Amino acid sequence: MHPRLFKTPALAAALIALIGVCSQAQAHNPMCECKAIEDGQIRCTGGFSDGSGAPGVTLDVIGYDETILVPGKLGADSTLTFKRPDSEFYVLFDAGPGHIVEIDQADIEAP
Amino acid sequence: MSKAVAAQPTSTLSRLWHKWRFHINILLLLVPLGFMPKYFADASLFRGDSGLGERDIGTVQVGPWSLQLAELRNEAPRPDGPAGYMKSFNAALCDTCIDQVKAAYLRIGKPRSLRAAGVIFFGTPYRMGATLPIPERTKADAELWITLEGWDGSMHQAAIPLSQASPATIAWLAQRGAK
Numbered sequence: 681m682h683p684r685l686f687k688t689p690a691l692a693a694a695l696i697a698l699i700g701v702c703s704q705a706q707a708h709n710p711m712c713e714c715k716a717i718e719d720g721q722i723r724c725t726g727g728f729s730d731g732s733g734a735p736g737v738t739l740d741v742i743g744y745d746e747t748i749l750v751p752g753k754l755g756a757d758s759t760l761t762f763k764r765p766d767s768e769f770y771v772l773f774d775a776g777p778g779h780i781v782e783i784d785q786a787d788i789e790a791p
Numbered sequence: 792m793s794k795a796v797a798a799q800p801t802s803t804l805s806r807l808w809h810k811w812r813f814h815i816n817i818l819l820l821l822v823p824l825g826f827m828p829k830y831f832a833d834a835s836l837f838r839g840d841s842g843l844g845e846r847d848i849g850t851v852q853v854g855p856w857s858l859q860l861a862e863l864r865n866e867a868p869r870p871d872g873p874a875g876y877m878k879s880f881n882a883a884l885c886d887t888c889i890d891q892v893k894a895a896y897l898r899i900g901k902p903r904s905l906r907a908a909g910v911i912f913f914g915t916p917y918r919m920g921a922t923l924p925i926p927e928r929t930k931a932d933a934e935l936w937i938t939l940e941g942w943d944g945s946m947h948q949a950a951i952p953l954s955q956a957s958p959a960t961i962a963w964l965a966q967r968g969a970k
Contacts, residue, residue: 709871709874709877709922709924710874711873711874711875713873727873728874729871729872729873729874742903746903746904770903772906772907774906777894777906777911778894778896778908778909778910778911778912778913778921779910779911780906780907780909782903782907
């Protein structure tokens, strides 16, 4: 009688744990982070909030006058390194229409 | 006789379990009932029976077109890991503009270009959804910009104050700013 008594709650606990595991599927929102590194270079890393990387995704550096200063694509490691432009600029991580992240030059962390 | 005595449950806990186990199981069956109101409210919200969203923002005129906007949830932005805080909006295009509008975008602040128009609405034109990232440094007087792109290549924009679009977000920003 005792072994049965302990088996059932264990099964119930396992079921409850399973319910916790299959939570609602999350959207994968684009994200991008840029950091200033040595020699006036900037390194940007792109990705999605579900943890996936973004190799080959377009990342453009655009001037405030809308001219494209650095047309780029992220490398296999989802990063792109470029020289900091002299004029005012922003970084546009462009994974398709409506799937973009803009980073203003003021928001790029110094090394 | 002695055999029957040996089979008696020993601990108090064991005796309680044997006496009440059927009643406890019936109580367990009642637990899901407590979640029913939320379940039915959500089912009705996602089916569209209770409108576009939890809180209607109203109709916004965007050039020759218009769309009806609503907050999916009347609550503060939800965190989405490293992507930051997100707020979901729903929209419905006006009946006459469904055939003319190619895409609808949402952004906090005026977009720099059509390419950077913000997040795109997806879904049926009668009930589209967009999840907008809310930067933590958003000001209380920020504006929500709606960009509509037509199949003919035209682009029209309109803005409404964020305080009108989502008072819950403004309250959340004020609370975070105070920290």
